[in-house]
Amino acid sequence: MTSYTIPRPVSGDVVDLILADHRLFEELMRDLRDSSADRESARQAFAAVLVAHGEAEEEKVYPRLRRKEAIDAHEAEHGEEEHAEINRALLDLLECAGTDTQKFDDAVEAMNEVLQHHLTEEELTILNPARDEVSEKDRADLGAAFLEVRGHHLDQGVGIEQVRALVEQAEEDGLLDDED
Structure with a gap:
């Protein structure tokens, strides 16, 4: 369990959510870099919300935005590929035995690199079209669906075995390049 409180909104515009x-990912990344922070708690909170967020996007957000023609199949698949890369970086981070090693610092740096790339790209190519091409009501409905799946995953909790299974599934699905 973690000492971090993960926000659990009950409604909202999916883009805002x-x-x-x-922004929460960025805050937790700052704590993961800060040797005076509770890095273990930050790592657990980061893993939980990152997996819950990604799974909710893939299950509810991307398919609905495709149906609304706000994004195309390539953008949805690219988002899923980036989630797979993030999950692989998360697995490397979770596999670190402690939080006070060079291996941990390197894993944090690698995670930050793939995460920042994804956040920037998603905000530009997925969230902007959602703002422009999806009605306020549909964004609110999608927000509720996103929060339901996100909440379910947060309730289940996330451990290294779940992340390993997500990475293995992504490899089977051809979402990860064989760069490692």
Whole structure:
């Protein structure tokens, strides 16, 4: 369990909800870099919200935005590929035995690199079209669906085995390049 409180909104515009999680990821990344912070708690909170967020986007947000023609199949698939890369970086981070090693610092740096790339790209190519092309009511409905799946995953909790299974599934699905 973690000492971090992960926000659990009950409603909202899906764009605003996703952006709030993006800011939370950035806050938790700062704590993961800070040797005076409770890095272990930050790591656990980061893993939980990151997986819950990604799974909710893939299950509810991307398919609905495709149906609304706000994004195309390539943008949805690219988002899923980036989630797979993030999950692989998360697995490397979770596999670190402690939080006071060079291996941990390197894993944090690698995670930050793939995460920042994804956040920037998603905000530009997925969230902007959602703002422009999806009605306020549909964004609110999508926000509720996103929060339901996100909440379910947060309730279940996330451990290294779940992240390993997500990475293995992504490899089977061809979402990860064989760069490692």
